[in-house]
Amino acid sequence: MASANKIGQLTNRLSNMLLNSDSYKYSHWLQYPPDTRFISSYIEPRGGLFSEVVFFGLQAFLIEYLSHPITSTDVEEAALLLNAHGVPFHRDGWQYIVDQHHGFLPIAIEALAEGTVLPAKNAVLQIVNTDPKCYWLTSFLETALLRAIWYPSTVASQSYACRQIIHRAMEKTCESLSGLPFKLHDFGARGVSSLESAALGGLGHLVNFMGTDTVSSLIAATRWYGMTTPEQIAGFSIPAAEHSTITSWGREGEVDAYRNMLRQFGGPGKILAVVSDSYDLWNAIDNLWGGELREEVKQQGGVLVIRPDSGDPVKIVRESLERLAVRFGYRINEKGYKVLPDYVRIIQGDGINAVSLQTILDAIIVAGFSVDNLAFGMGGGLLQQVDRDTLGWAMKASAADVGGIWRDVYKDPITSQAKRSKRGRLAVIETEHGIETIRLDELVGRKNLLQPIFENGKLLHEVTLTEIRKRAGWGD
Incomplete structure (x- = not known):
């Protein structure tokens, strides 16, 4: 042409x-x-x-x-x-x-x-x-x-609605709201219709939160909304695994893949996220993260964020928290809710929308857990599953x-x-x-x-x- x-x-x-x-x-x-x-x-x-x-x-x-x-x-x-x-x-x-x-x-x-x-x-x-x-x-x-x-505006409104849902749950179960800006992460770039949609929709999400994997939204913030210096960066992310980087080690090498993540990206003040359901999530939590790698997770000085990526999100999140509490212990905060040690958390990025978000939060609160223990990721449900109507x-x-x-x-x-x-x-x-x-x-x-x-x-x-x-x- x-x-x-x-x-x-x-x-x-x-x-x-x-x-x-x-x-x-x-x-x-x-x-x-x-x-x-x-x-x-x-x-x-x-x-x-x-x-x-x-x-x-x-x-x-x-x-x-x-x-x-x-x-x-x-x-x-x-x-x-x-x-x-x-x-x-x-x-x-x-x-x-x-x-x-x-x-x-x-x-x-x-x-x-x-x-x-x-x-x-x-x-x-x-x-x-x-x-x-x-x-x-x-x-x-x-x-x-x-x-x-x-x-x-519709993406910003949806993100705002999710923020209000999380805000209410945090007020009930958390000692501080300081973590709210990072409780919903944008995973939606690959699921939208165009690069400009990713930029505009991702920026709409950043009106309410600061976590994103949609890099084009950062460009949009500098191009159109004055966030032009490194100090004004509109959103943040962390090193994170995907299934290919874990499964390339082979099923027998799963624990080595996890250990590599800790050694590559762990350390004082650092945060890393590792998808952990490529094979058996419960084995990963009970025997790998909470068994063979338990001391390294505790001693590495940063925060390990475990990511389930399949199944019923309500059941998965609740049971993951319960199993982690058994393996790593917990404290009871001032609001009377369980909080895992600061070095281990969960992010649920599969099947999240405004309805499932509320249902998951209700379930973990009933189970006695604080919202401090987890964050959420939202992809197509955030940036693509909206229309003019x-x-x-x-x-x-x-x-x-x-x-x-x-x-x-x-x-x-x-x-x-x-x-x-x-x-x-x-x-x-x-x-x-x-x-x-x-x-x-x-x-x-x-x-x-x-x-x-x-x-x-x-x-x-x-x-x-x-x-x-x-x-x-x-x-x-």
Whole structure:
């Protein structure tokens, strides 16, 4: 495939913003009423799996896609492709943006601060065109803008829900909450649909936790959210075994594989994780880790994290803790729960989601164990097993200026009240009952939480991941 577009050839570039939409959008500029000047739209989660939503990901999209001007080359490429595709391309409208706005899209976006935790059914963002000749631009951006918001926000919301579950269990069974940021580790990079999904979803998880194996999320944090120095690294990991590195020693060499892990990565202040169910988890715990290697585990000075990787996670975690307590002993903490010695822990990374997480924690608490004894890993369940309907994300037009007069724009389908949309220009406020969305003309002096963030190609305010974490309850 050619590396660059040539005259008369279809484009091979995915970076052309004019082509970042659905096909039917290209005919919409012909469908609005005569004299339409401005279209105002909003994005909201209409509700779904989680009771609270974490708004996240807008800045990444604004920096990566909307802060760069479109060009006449973009227009030429789009015209060639879309004419062949069979849809009416608004060439004059896009060329107007190139000529009159130097390629920067004439739109204004106001949004909640990223990291805001709010109930569903509230607007998180409002967008309007700033040039009346570009009334069609607002809704054209729906595909790209909605996708940019729903995915990282949904992952951040799921991760936040898991954080709340773990937080409650730790409050009940732990003497300190200091370990909370490392209780859920992101194992999801291989299970997502693309590298960019891994980066954005992984970063959504890092809003709530600091453990990750998704390296692209660290790049995302430096590229889009100000974590640019080694001291600001967004997430951490440790040396860990996989089945191939253990089973390559052969079944008869299993104990040697474990011993090698201790000697390669153990030591004072160090942490290592070893998958231990390649053959017989119970033998590994009872006779290898808790038998032949017991003294070395105790004396190596670091922390051994044993990882089961198959079976019923509720049964496996509970029984693993019980067997480790027999082999290594335990203490009773101030809350009355068993805590293994500091040098041995468990991480459960198989079969974890918000439901199983709660069930596992309930089971170990009933068995008398503190959450200090374990951490969790979450892969496809964290980054991939979500979709736009997980929280009902939608972008809808709510107001239009036609002939200089604003009118409400809304849908109210008789067949689904859940899809009833909001009307008018909007504002979001904080009340004694929490965050609420109202009409802008009802604001009357109250603070609007939808604040200007982007206008005509310029990012008005940049936020760091550190600020977002604090807003999402980091340290609570």
